[in-house]
Amino acid sequence: MKLTTKLLATAALATGLAGAAFADGHEPLQVGFIYVGPTGDLGWTYEHDQGRLAVEEHFGDQVETVFLESVPEGADAERAITTMILGGADMVFTTSFGYMEATNAVAGQFPDVLFEHATGYLREHPNVSTYSARFYEGRAIQGHIAGQMTESNIIGYIASFPIPEVIRGINSAYLHARAVNPDVEFRVVWAYTWFDPAAEGAAAQALIDAGADVILQHTDSTAPQAAAQEAGIYSFGQASDMAQFAPAPRISSIIDNWAPYYIERVGMALDGTWEQADTWDGIGPGMVEIGEMTEAIPEEVRASAQEMIDAIAAGEYHPFTGPINRQDGTAWLAEGEVADDGTLAGMDFYVEGITGDIPN
Incomplete structure (x- = not known):
């Protein structure tokens, strides 16, 4: 996948890591996350953001993560995803059902960018995968x-x-x-x-x-x-x-654990083995957990x-x-x-x- 160097297009993008390059001179893979709520909701979006942080910790300077929070579903989502890609994102996780059509619309415009959509079912382009948990x-x-x-x-x-x-x-x-x-x-x-x-x-x-x-x-x-x-x-x-x-x-509680999936899919993007997939995991694989x-x-x-x-x-x-x-x-x-x-x-x-x- 072609990696490009671009400045973030908006100050609203929150950057997880500075733009550190690989030791061999390559630019880091920029991975974006679109959130439907605030990262401080301590629920759905919080857990997705914990997954983002796990990606940073796991890959270090091989990746740079960015996110947009509280993005409304619908036309606003399409604009937000496009802005993120123009800002340099090579891979984007869109983390709410209502982003489904926007994700596929933007994916058709940017065939070299990898897209992962949470809880949806449309994969209209080969660069779109879907994932969900058996809640x-x-x-x-x-x-x-x-x-x-x-x-x-x-x-x-x-x-x-x-x-x-x-x-x-x-x-x-x-x-x-x-x-x-x-x-x-x-x-x-x-x-x-x-x-x-x-x-x-x-x-x-x-x-x-x-x-x-x-x-x-x-x-x-x-x-x-x-x-x-x-x-x-x-x-x-x-x-x-x-x-x-x-x-x-x-x-008790129901806990969504996205970190292993995010690490796996970003790893595939890094090593060139990413393929379109439809993932639906539950308690067995650990994507769904039961709290104390x-x-x-x-x-x-x-x-x-x-x-x-x-x-x-x-x-x-x-x-x-x-x-x-x-x-x-x-x-x-x-x-x-x-x-x-x-x-x-x-x-x-x-x-x-x-x-x-x-x-x-």
């Missing part, structure tokens, strides 16, 4: 715990946008909560944001007012943790540990949750194993049948037992 595996563990921790039998779920990734998580958490507590009820509030502490906090409070005594979230701020702590109910960390924001009665299960969880529940973690990691258990019906009661998976990745990737329906509609 639904972690949601299964959360549901298993939540179903046994609730006393009101009402579990609240703060959802971001009605895309397959989020719908999969709701379904997985519900199925595993219901498996241990047939009386459990899920109440879903759609926040229509990835990161908005005020909106997320309001959503959490609405669920608490409706009787929820356990809160799950697929949004990125710690605001739901704070609301849960103030109300004295249980919550789970999202994307990162978040332990310092709700030490009690927080019970605190002592607020009864010992037997911790033990059964760990058994499920181990079974998923070993490939002995799949969270979407039949019998499972769709919300309208029609059969989806027969006894022992496992969902295929194609259906999961495009999931646009609730499973039986969840009330309410998925927004358009």
